[in-house]
Amino acid sequence: MAEKHIVRVTDVTKHFDLGKIVVEVLKGIDLTIETGKYISIMGPSGSGKSTLFNMIGGLDKPTSGKVFIDEVDIAQLDAYELAWLRCRKIGYIFQTFNLIPVMTALENVTIPMTFAGVSHDESLERGMELLQLVGLEGRHSHRPSELSGGQQQRVAVARALANNPAIILADEPTGNLDLKTGEDIIQLLKTLSSSYGVTVISATHDYKMLNVSDQVVWIRDGRVDKIQERSELEIRTGGLGTVEAEP
Amino acid sequence: MRRLVALPMGKSVQMAYQSIKVRFFRSLITTMSLVLAVAFLCYILVGNDLAQALLSTGDPVLGQKLISAGYDVAPGDTSLAATAKQRWIVFLSLLVCVVGIINAQLMSVTERFREIGTLKCLGALDRYIVRLFVLEAAMQGLTGSFAGMLAGILAATFSGTIRFGLDIFGIYPFQEIMISAAWAIATGTGLSLLGVLYPALLAARMQPVEAMRVDQ
Ligand SMILES: Nc1ncnc2c1ncn2[C@@H]1O[C@H](COP(=O)(O)OP(=O)(O)O)[C@@H](O)[C@H]1O
Ligand SMILES: [Mg+2]
Numbered sequence: 196m197a198e199k200h201i202v203r204v205t206d207v208t209k210h211f212d213l214g215k216i217v218v219e220v221l222k223g224i225d226l227t228i229e230t231g232k233y234i235s236i237m238g239p240s241g242s243g244k245s246t247l248f249n250m251i252g253g254l255d256k257p258t259s260g261k262v263f264i265d266e267v268d269i270a271q272l273d274a275y276e277l278a279w280l281r282c283r284k285i286g287y288i289f290q291t292f293n294l295i296p297v298m299t300a301l302e303n304v305t306i307p308m309t310f311a312g313v314s315h316d317e318s319l320e321r322g323m324e325l326l327q328l329v330g331l332e333g334r335h336s337h338r339p340s341e342l343s344g345g346q347q348q349r350v351a352v353a354r355a356l357a358n359n360p361a362i363i364l365a366d367e368p369t370g371n372l373d374l375k376t377g378e379d380i381i382q383l384l385k386t387l388s389s390s391y392g393v394t395v396i397s398a399t400h401d402y403k404m405l406n407v408s409d410q411v412v413w414i415r416d417g418r419v420d421k422i423q424e425r426s427e428l429e430i431r432t433g434g435l436g437t438v439e440a441e442p
Numbered sequence: 443m444r445r446l447v448a449l450p451m452g453k454s455v456q457m458a459y460q461s462i463k464v465r466f467f468r469s470l471i472t473t474m475s476l477v478l479a480v481a482f483l484c485y486i487l488v489g490n491d492l493a494q495a496l497l498s499t500g501d502p503v504l505g506q507k508l509i510s511a512g513y514d515v516a517p518g519d520t521s522l523a524a525t526a527k528q529r530w531i532v533f534l535s536l537l538v539c540v541v542g543i544i545n546a547q548l549m550s551v552t553e554r555f556r557e558i559g560t561l562k563c564l565g566a567l568d569r570y571i572v573r574l575f576v577l578e579a580a581m582q583g584l585t586g587s588f589a590g591m592l593a594g595i596l597a598a599t600f601s602g603t604i605r606f607g608l609d610i611f612g613i614y615p616f617q618e619i620m621i622s623a624a625w626a627i628a629t630g631t632g633l634s635l636l637g638v639l640y641p642a643l644l645a646a647r648m649q650p651v652e653a654m655r656v657d658q
Binding site: 275281307311 | 446453457534
């Protein structure tokens with residue numbers, strides 16, 4: 196199979212102008228991500244992971260440089276096309292789960308399908324399937340406040356999958372979860388990635404992620420420090436696998 | 443093919459309704475100032491309707507009662523308008539009400555930054571967000587105005603009975619009161635929509651990155 200690049204980032208910089216000072220967060224990032232891979236963006240807190248991640252997700256614009264999704268320069272998209280991209284191509288998973296608090300689990304999973312123009316009945320049916328897929332059968336009528344953190348994140352995973360996206364972007368998906376629940380979510384993402392061929396990109400400083408990643412991009416101080424393939428990792432995971440994640 | 447996202451009207455209405463229902467107490471507080479202002483407006487309007495009806499009977503005893511109740515009628519007058527003072531107070535109460543609504547809605551937008559950001563990440567357009575807020579305001583406006591209208595009519599009828607006796611039921615001006623009620627509801631709903639306009643625009647302009655914000 197010819198390798199296809201689902202995400203391509205070329206020489207991206209990002210500055211935040213805070214009035215008096217300008218903070219340079221990203222200082223020139225080049226990155227290509229192949230379709231179907233499970234990628235972890237690793238780095239210490241404050242290294243610019245979330246910032247890079249927001250660029251890839253089309254949530255923020257780079258100061259300079261370009262981001263291509265499926266070989267489309269997202270800076271060229273208008274508001275409608277951008278909304279369409281977010282709706283159909285990308286599934287987002289957040290550290291804070293971000294379910295809509297007034298909606299049930301099932302309704303949360305079906306909103307992206309509503310935006311995508313899927314009929315009501317069809318979206319209900321698919322919503323139930325997805326909830327089952329993430330192990331939440333029987334919980335469809337619960338509100339987020341009635342679910343545990345791990346369960347909420349499962350709903351969020353189901354929601355991210357709703358429109359069969361090409362990419363799932365997860366920013367610190369385990370950041371608000373305990374060790375065991377975090378591992379479950381990582382395993383779930385890994386399973387989905389390998390069985391549906393969806394590209395998973397997750398920003399994290401959780402070393403548990405290393406075990407499942409096909410590729411790890413280490414970010415340090417706004418630059419790509421090194422990129423490691425799975426094969427290079429195997430040698431080291433023995434040591435790193437036991438390192439506890441930062442709280 | 444143009445790549446479009448969609449949010450059917452029926453679904454928008456359902457989402458807005460659900461949002462109000464689940465956040466019932468919050469909605470109640472937002473609506474409370476509106477209920478009071480509309481009740482006051484309706485009380486004044488209906489009070490005048492009653493006085494007008496009494497005046498139209500031409501009965502000098504009732505006319506005397508009107509004057510002693512503080513109405514500005516000279517002998518021989520056949521119509522009676524809201525006094526400048528009444529208009530001024532009603533205007534002020536409505537103004538205070540709009541400011542209250544804007545304030546409550548701004549707080550609601552601030553509280554819901556994550557929800558709004560998330561909806562945008564899921565593909566919502568700016569105008570869906572405006573639509574949701576406007577629909578919520580319309581529903582709150584209609585319900586609040588209706589409640590205020592009922593309270594206003596009851597209060598005006600009650601105070602009319604005390605001031606003029608049971609005579610008012612003989613000449614109860616149903617039609618005029620219905621018109622006043624309609625005015626009160628229209629005004630209340632209009633104010634509710636006016637109050638949400640700026641907050642809804644702010645909400646729509648909120649960026650999807652907001653959803654990512656993690657407060658320490
Ligand atoms: N909107 C912003 N305005 C100003 N500075 C920001 C903004 N977003 C992020 N930063 C700064 O950029 C740096 C990297 O942040 P972030 O990308 O969130 O790091 P990470 O996700 O790796 O912890 C931090 O120093 C942070 O303070
Ligand atoms: Mg971060």
